[in-house]
Amino acid sequence: MTVSTRRRWTSADIPDQRGRTAVITGANTGLGFQTAKLLAQHGATVILACRNTGRAAEAAARISASSDPTVRTLQLDLASLASIRRAAEQLRADHPRLDLLINNAGGIRPQYAVTEDGFESTIATNHLGPFAFTGLVLDRLLTVPGSRVVTVGSIGHRRGTIDFDDLHFARGYRYQHAYAQSKLANLMFTYELHRRLASAGVPTIAVAAHPGNVRTGFGREMPLPVRVMTHPRLRTLTWWLLQSPQKGALATTRAAVDPDVRGGDYYGPPGRAQFTGYPDRVRSTAGSHDAAAQRRLWQESERLTGITYPVAD
Numbered sequence: 101m102t103v104s105t106r107r108r109w110t111s112a113d114i115p116d117q118r119g120r121t122a123v124i125t126g127a128n129t130g131l132g133f134q135t136a137k138l139l140a141q142h143g144a145t146v147i148l149a150c151r152n153t154g155r156a157a158e159a160a161a162r163i164s165a166s167s168d169p170t171v172r173t174l175q176l177d178l179a180s181l182a183s184i185r186r187a188a189e190q191l192r193a194d195h196p197r198l199d200l201l202i203n204n205a206g207g208i209r210p211q212y213a214v215t216e217d218g219f220e221s222t223i224a225t226n227h228l229g230p231f232a233f234t235g236l237v238l239d240r241l242l243t244v245p246g247s248r249v250v251t252v253g254s255i256g257h258r259r260g261t262i263d264f265d266d267l268h269f270a271r272g273y274r275y276q277h278a279y280a281q282s283k284l285a286n287l288m289f290t291y292e293l294h295r296r297l298a299s300a301g302v303p304t305i306a307v308a309a310h311p312g313n314v315r316t317g318f319g320r321e322m323p324l325p326v327r328v329m330t331h332p333r334l335r336t337l338t339w340w341l342l343q344s345p346q347k348g349a350l351a352t353t354r355a356a357v358d359p360d361v362r363g364g365d366y367y368g369p370p371g372r373a374q375f376t377g378y379p380d381r382v383r384s385t386a387g388s389h390d391a392a393a394q395r396r397l398w399q400e401s402e403r404l405t406g407i408t409y410p411v412a413d
């Protein structure tokens with residue numbers, strides 16, 4: 101039996117975050133909430149960017165009750181380019197500098213739906229929205245030493261392909277494919293952004309993370325067997341498959357704050373399955389590293405959202 105000699109990375113490893121400002125999308129619940137809470141507990145000013153202002157305020161109150169942080173909220177619906185533009189404008193007006201942008205928000209949608217911008221809703225929420233939002237606020241990070249864009253992917257990316265001829269599933273929708281495509285897009289976006297940031301010679305880095313499988317509200321719209329499997333009451337049976345939101349959020353947090361992280365890295369639970377565990381550097385599929393496909397996805401994302409990045413190819 102091989103015994104790993106690697107030390108576990110836990111919340112005790114989070115460096116002092118005082119003086120830093122972090123924007124976390126989808127921070128009202130699940131992994132985003134836990135990530136925001138950890139950063140706030142270590143002194144960061146956190147901005148909870150959420151689509152529902154009531155849920156955001158409630159989350160802010162819960163974080164404030166657990167420590168003495170500065171917590172702000174920002175209304176952001178990633179399925180709407182108009183909302184993304186408003187949120188970016190507000191953020192830019194309030195914050196001349198940002199240290200961390202954490203693209204956490206995301207979802208899986210059993211039913212086919214199209215957004216007001218005409219995008220299939222999974223690719224809109226999970227990739228095109230974060231792409232647009234990041235592009236609109238990136239200049240606030242570009243001069244900040246140690247700044248990072250962290251995007252949350254999934255082991256689901258392994259089953260993903262980018263269908264450039266039918267990105268929006270007009271020829272038939274399968275939610276598993278839509279989710280896997282969007283999570284592959286998250287990784288390709290990170291790697292292409294990393295390349296652009298590195299060639300621009302700026303201090304900002306782009307990093308990806310995935311939490312493994314986590315008991316959050318994520319599967320709430322999924323078929324019954326999935327909801328049963330992921331139910332917290334079955335914890336003693338599913339401990340090997342799913343972990344707690346607190347532990348799952350460590351991967352994103354490590355990608356955001358560990359000084360050893362490099363641009364283009366990908367963090368998640370290690371091992372073959374990567375279902376559970378403390379975060380370490382992990383590998384994504386060969387397809388996610390296809391530079392030509394990354395560039396094509398970037399160009400298509402710019403065309404669809406109308407957002408041009410301040411870092412060129």
Ligand SMILES: NC(=O)c1ccc[n+]([C@@H]2O[C@H](COP(=O)([O-])OP(=O)(O)OC[C@H]3O[C@@H](n4cnc5c(N)ncnc54)[C@H](OP(=O)(O)O)[C@@H]3O)[C@@H](O)[C@H]2O)c1
Binds near residue numbers: 126152207252
């Ligand atoms: N849980 C897992 O096993 C797992 C595994 C791999 C990857 N992930 C990834 O981890 C991330 C967080 O998931 P989670 O497990 O924490 O799920 P969750 O508990 O369902 O939280 C998702 C968050 O995203 C927000 N969101 C959804 N659609 C949005 C939109 N259009 N605009 C703005 N915010 C929106 C949700 O807001 P509302 O509360 O308003 O709905 C919520 O705050 C996702 O990117 C997901 O793909 C999760």
